[in-house]
Amino acid sequence: MALPQVKLDATEARLSGLTLPEGGWSAAARADAVARVRAMGLPHARDEYWKYTKPNTLVDAEVPSAALFASDEAPAFGERDRLKIVFVDGVFDAEQSDDLALEGIQIDRLAEASDIHWAKDLYGVLETKGQDPVERPLAALNTAFATDGVLIHVQSSPSKPINLIYRHGQETSDAILHHVIKVDAGAEVTVLENGPAAARFNKCMEVDIADTGKLHHIRLQGRDHERRAATHIFARLGTESVFKSFTLTVNGQLTRNECVIELTGDDAVAHVAGACMGDGSFHHDDTVFITHDAQNCESRQVFKKVLRNGATGVFQGKILVKPDAQKTDGYQISQSLLLDDDSQFLAKPELEIYADDVACSHGSTSGAIDDDALFYLRARGVPLEIAQDLMVIAFIAEAVQEVEDESLQEEIVGRVEGWLARRRG
Amino acid sequence: MLEIKNLHVKLEEEDKQILKGVDLTVEPGKVHAIMGPNGSGKSTLSYVLSGKDGYEVTDGEASLLGEDILDMEPEERAAAGLFLAFQYPVEIPGVGNMTFLRTAVNSQRKSRGEEEMSAADFLKEVRAKAKTLKIDADMLKRPVNVGFSGGEKKRNEILQMAMLEPKMCILDETDSGLDVDAMKLVSDGVNALRDEGRSFLVITHYQRLLDHIKPDVVHIMANGRIIKTGGPELALEVEQNGYADLLEENA
Numbered sequence: 001m002a003l004p005q006v007k008l009d010a011t012e013a014r015l016s017g018l019t020l021p022e023g024g025w026s027a028a029a030r031a032d033a034v035a036r037v038r039a040m041g042l043p044h045a046r047d048e049y050w051k052y053t054k055p056n057t058l059v060d061a062e063v064p065s066a067a068l069f070a071s072d073e074a075p076a077f078g079e080r081d082r083l084k085i086v087f088v089d090g091v092f093d094a095e096q097s098d099d100l101a102l103e104g105i106q107i108d109r110l111a112e113a114s115d116i117h118w119a120k121d122l123y124g125v126l127e128t129k130g131q132d133p134v135e136r137p138l139a140a141l142n143t144a145f146a147t148d149g150v151l152i153h154v155q156s157s158p159s160k161p162i163n164l165i166y167r168h169g170q171e172t173s174d175a176i177l178h179h180v181i182k183v184d185a186g187a188e189v190t191v192l193e194n195g196p197a198a199a200r201f202n203k204c205m206e207v208d209i210a211d212t213g214k215l216h217h218i219r220l221q222g223r224d225h226e227r228r229a230a231t232h233i234f235a236r237l238g239t240e241s242v243f244k245s246f247t248l249t250v251n252g253q254l255t256r257n258e259c260v261i262e263l264t265g266d267d268a269v270a271h272v273a274g275a276c277m278g279d280g281s282f283h284h285d286d287t288v289f290i291t292h293d294a295q296n297c298e299s300r301q302v303f304k305k306v307l308r309n310g311a312t313g314v315f316q317g318k319i320l321v322k323p324d325a326q327k328t329d330g331y332q333i334s335q336s337l338l339l340d341d342d343s344q345f346l347a348k349p350e351l352e353i354y355a356d357d358v359a360c361s362h363g364s365t366s367g368a369i370d371d372d373a374l375f376y377l378r379a380r381g382v383p384l385e386i387a388q389d390l391m392v393i394a395f396i397a398e399a400v401q402e403v404e405d406e407s408l409q410e411e412i413v414g415r416v417e418g419w420l421a422r423r424r425g
Numbered sequence: 426m427l428e429i430k431n432l433h434v435k436l437e438e439e440d441k442q443i444l445k446g447v448d449l450t451v452e453p454g455k456v457h458a459i460m461g462p463n464g465s466g467k468s469t470l471s472y473v474l475s476g477k478d479g480y481e482v483t484d485g486e487a488s489l490l491g492e493d494i495l496d497m498e499p500e501e502r503a504a505a506g507l508f509l510a511f512q513y514p515v516e517i518p519g520v521g522n523m524t525f526l527r528t529a530v531n532s533q534r535k536s537r538g539e540e541e542m543s544a545a546d547f548l549k550e551v552r553a554k555a556k557t558l559k560i561d562a563d564m565l566k567r568p569v570n571v572g573f574s575g576g577e578k579k580r581n582e583i584l585q586m587a588m589l590e591p592k593m594c595i596l597d598e599t600d601s602g603l604d605v606d607a608m609k610l611v612s613d614g615v616n617a618l619r620d621e622g623r624s625f626l627v628i629t630h631y632q633r634l635l636d637h638i639k640p641d642v643v644h645i646m647a648n649g650r651i652i653k654t655g656g657p658e659l660a661l662e663v664e665q666n667g668y669a670d671l672l673e674e675n676a
């Protein structure tokens with residue numbers, strides 16, 4: 001089918017502004033991705049999948065500028081021992097990064113891995129697979145043009161987490177990063193991500209977890225107000241493997257986080273959760289697609305959005321259960337807490353089930369703080385503002401509890417408390 | 426301690442008068458009981474005193490220790506020493522019982538200009554008090570009232586009261602939903618707090634509670650007014666004869 005002219009023009013305009021990096025082993029995948037982008041066309045406001053989120057600023061050839069943001073908070077994850085890998089405007093910063101050496105894992109930079117590499121079997125492969133049944137052109141664009149990223153092969157459980165740190169240095173930076181993480185059987189790893197990456201950020205993460213492998217992913221997005229970001233996670237899970245991803249987003253003009261998970265081995269567990277705090281011109285979109293293609297797997301989607309002052313939250317979440325995926329346990333909840341009447345939450349929860357012996361539930365709600373609970377707290381002497389904060393923290397608790405590590409939970413809650421406190425001046 | 430004069434209250438949203446001139450004075454150190462038919466306005470009185478939204482005071486006044494409370498925020502009334510044990514304690518998913526209690530204790534202290542309680546002292550005190558009310562550690566850890574049985578919720582109210590050490594305690598049907606043993610526990614908890622500087626207003630339907638918590642004064646409320654005030658014998662009279670005669674006297 002021929003693409004509409006507007007789409008064609010926008011796609012070509014964007015492509016003409018980008019240079020295909022010298023790929024080495026990834027050259028074929030990149031060339032293929034360019035062809036796929038051309039065939040699909042980049043997202044357009046009339047696309048069904050972009051009904052609630054305007055894609056134009058993510059697609060435009062020209063990058064909308066974003067003011068740099070100087071945080072007054074302590075650096076995220078700063079208290080813990082971790083391997084730091086720093087990118088400034090999408091460019092690897094060796095000086096600020098640790099040695100890319102950690103027992104049990106092999107870490108290479110995408111930009112440097114020029115010869116034949118293990119990641120060849122994964123790079124763009126999971127992304128391509130994730131294009132069906134819904135197209136995700138920004139991810140294909142990423143595979144084609146990513147300038148850097150890390151290729152992490154976890155052979156055995158490392159002693160500390162890997163922390164991908166992003167920094168924003170220029171007001172019109174346009175960063176495209178692509179990470180590949182391969183977790184071997186029995187290995188367990190934690191990947192932390194944080195920091196404002198660029199004025200516009202397109203990030204893709206392909207994750208392949210072998211049987212009994214485990215990946216914990218904790219991401220803090222924000223607090224830069226003006227940035228735009230489109231991110232994708234493509235995860236493939238083997239038998240008895242575990243993938244748990246949690247994202248806290250505070251502020252940001254536009255954020256679209258897509259997560260595409262395929263449960264391919266029996267007894268696998270996938271949890272994707274997120275909490276976002278939005279104020280004013282904030283638009284946050286979580287788009288999740290989980291495919292159950294094996295028996296007795298569990299998936300959970302838990303998304304909580306706190307919105308005020310005209311902020312918008314979007315959730316598109318789907319659980320697809322294939323005919324043979326018996327004993328599937330699927331859970332999906334998306335909720336928004338609207339702190340005033342100007343904010344809005346748009347949700348499209350979907351279940352598509354072809355197996356007969358499954359337990360799937362989903363729910364979506366939108367509401368204000370419970371007045372009775374607020375009164376109860378105040379009647380015990382808790383001042384209104386603190387009572388409201390407690391209610392907000394309580395609201396996001398179910399999502400935060402998806403993080404297994406309690407000290408990380410505390411850090412996340414601390415950041416949310418900071419966000420709330422700043423709004424009280 | 427608590428002085429209510431000619432209190433008239435209507436619903437904010439509807440043109441419905443609920444309290445139609447309540448007069449009530451509770452002296453320091455005393456226990457007053459209020460009994461009365463369902464829907465007579467007992468809970469409304471307790472809510473209005475503690476500052477719940479949705480009610481409009483159309484006439485009259487209420488003061489705590491000489492201070493007008495009707496214009497205060499709920500948290501200010503609490504800090505001034507008012508406590509309401511709710512007829513229906515609210516479940517708050519996501520807020521831990523301990524976090525809640527500690528925030529409440531320290532908020533009140535702060536607003537009175539007192540020093541906050543340290544985490545260690547708080548923990549010690551809450552454990553000791555919970556123990557006497559047979560509230561186990563697991564209940565303390567759970568979110569506020571979530572998954573608590575009816576009786577556990579009521580015991581949790583008394584624990585909060587014991588921790589906050591208020592001056593004027595209003596107990597709205599704290600006995601409902603309690604088994605015989607729990608009733609004894611709760612009453613002992615209340616009695617342990619009885620003090621010259623502390624007063625109680627106990628709303629109940631049953632004499633049984635008043636066997637444990639002996640009132641100095643009993644009021645009968647009907648149709649938004651106190652229609653009769655007497656000694657403990659008034660509660661016994663209600664227990665035996667119901668409200669019919671009393672209502673007739675007042676018709």
Ligand SMILES: Nc1ncnc2c1ncn2[C@@H]1O[C@H](COP(=O)(O)OP(=O)(O)OP(=O)(O)O)[C@@H](O)[C@H]1O
Pocket residue numbers: 436443461462463464465466467468469470479512
């Ligand atoms: N928010 C409200 N909206 C509508 N009606 C109300 C509201 N609050 C109280 N009322 C009405 O006011 C009257 C008094 O209610 P209240 O709860 O104070 O009675 P009560 O004496 O505590 O009764 P009970 O013994 O059953 O607890 C009732 O008719 C009740 O339906």
Ligand SMILES: [Mg+2]
Pocket residue numbers: 467468469512597598
């Ligand atoms: Mg009542």
